[in-house]
Amino acid sequence: MPLGLYISVPFCRTKCSYCNFASDVFSKAAYENYVSRVLEDIVNSRRVAAELRCALESAPEETVDSIYLGGGTPSVLHSSQLQRVFAALRAQFAIAADAEVTVECAPGTLTPALIETLLQCGVNRVSLGVQSFVDKESQSVGRLHNRTTVLGEISRLREAGLANTNIDLIAGLPHQSTESWDFSVAETIATGVPHVSVYMLEVDEDSRLGRELIAGGKRYHAHFVPEDDATADFYQLACERLTSAGIAQYEISNFGRLPTESRNHQSRHNLKYWTRQPYLGFGVDAHSMLLTDRREGCQAVRFATSDSLDSYMNRAPHTATPVSTQAALEESFFLGLRLNRGVDLQGLRQEFSPEMVGPFESGIRQGLDEGLLEQQGTILRLTVRGRLLSNEVFARFIADEITMGTGHVNPR
Ligand code: SF4
Structure with a gap:
């Protein structure tokens, strides 16, 4: 079964108020050390797989048909750092000629030089964290881009041959209304991108905005966050609008233009998670799943690196969870559904x-x-x-x- 590779880059230009991920703003000096540490893990991947007795030595030698750089904001890395990551992956794994190679980018970072680097690295898909086409909404949660920047960058990507682009949207941002959400969805459709992800704002204590909402406060525009019912309505509206526009829902949060003769626009990499195909993650808070030979009732092993950058840099051991046959069946239900x-x-x-x-x-x-x-x-x-x-x-x-x-x- 082909393998997917995920590389986590935990650096961002600003910390968005709703963000609950292991990412933050660091000086550029930290990037170089981090890349070196990730490269070390890439080189050691066979040994780690063997130690965990999962898919044992053979898995990392299988063909890789998807690579995904996420985070965080991988597009903040220097060109030479991105090139080093891709060179290490290509040195360690057999990458299929038609592999899907995605990099998550923050709008406002896609300079001509970065686009050139992405092409040199073999990237053929870009995921843009747009979240909203209404500047007041995106800026209220700390995003640095505006609508004009996003539209310009999508055009630039298309001209460069990187038309295979995803736009992320969030339903439930502060100040969002039915009209403004409808506008964001319509703008998304009008860009012609082949893939859209729609998430509903998560309210939990792991983000500043979530904590403020739970506390009933007004910081981070928390008092302008729509009610849950309105957010659910926004999500439904997006499902309907995107489907009518030929961007069909294939997963709770994901929509792809209907397949053409030349390509299926569903995310090959993300489908691995939901269909229980093997993947290896590198970097901080990176998750992996490798299949085993089913000895001793163990079907697979899931393992993860620390979600603390300090612990990761200090080589904290992986946490590993064997997936029994019973657990594999449960996963098949709740991931497949x-x-x-x-x-x-x-x-x-x-x-x-x-x-x-x-x-x-x-x-x-x-x-x-x-x-x-x-x-x-x-x-x-x-x-x-x-x-x-x-x-x-x-x-x-x-x-x-x-x-x-x-x-x-x-x-x-
Ligand atoms: S850019 Fe993404 S990862 Fe970074 S802080 Fe914002 S939501 Fe979090």
Whole structure:
């Protein structure tokens, strides 16, 4: 099975108020040491895989068909640093000629020199953290770009041959209204990009804005954050508008233009997370999953680096979680249900066994009765309402808590 590679770059130009990731603003002097540390891990990847007894020595030698630089803001790295990362990956892994190679970029960083570097590194997909085309909204959460910058950079990317671009949007930003959100979605469609990600603002104590919202305060424009119901409505509106424009939803937060003869616009890299294909992550707070040979009831191993930059730089050991056959089945349900195509119950019975799938049937029936799930033949899917309450549905498929990592698939 082809492997995906993820490289985490935890540096940003500013810290967005809603951000709960292991990223921050550091001096450029820190970048060089970090890149060297990541390169060390890339070189050592076979040894780490062997120590964890997962997919053992063979996995890193498999062909790589996706590379994803996320974070953080990888586009803040110097050209020579990006080149060193890609050179190390190409030296250690067999990269398929048609591999999907994505770099997340902050609007406002895409200089002609950076675009040239991306092309030299073999990058063929760019993900832009736009979040909103309304300047007041993006600036209220600390973004440095404006609408004009974004549109100019998308044109520049297209002229350079990098038309395969994703735009990230966030529903629920401060000051957002139905009209302003409609405008952001319409602007996104008008750019002609083939892929869009739509996230709903997360309110949790791991971000400054989330803490302020929980405390009921006014800092970070918290009192201008729309109500949850309005945010859910924005999300639904985006689903409808994008679908009508031929950008079909294929996962809870992801939409791709319908496939053409030459390409499928769904993110190959992100699909690995939801379909349980192997991937290796490098850098701070980077998650990996490698398959095992299924000895001793262990189907795969998930492992992760520390989410503290200091600990990572000081070579803190990975945390590793073996994935039992039971856990693999649970993952197949709650990851597969993220996708609009759903899960094939018959396929799961064949892959695992009817006896293992049987105990999930009461939860499935409950989801069907509540209108959160729908079933067609043997295919089980979330309904539109189920997508809004997906965490509630997924909880019914998890017996024990499992360490999961999906890296960059959250809003950046
Ligand atoms: S949201 Fe993205 S750009 Fe903003 S601080 Fe977090 S990682 Fe950096």
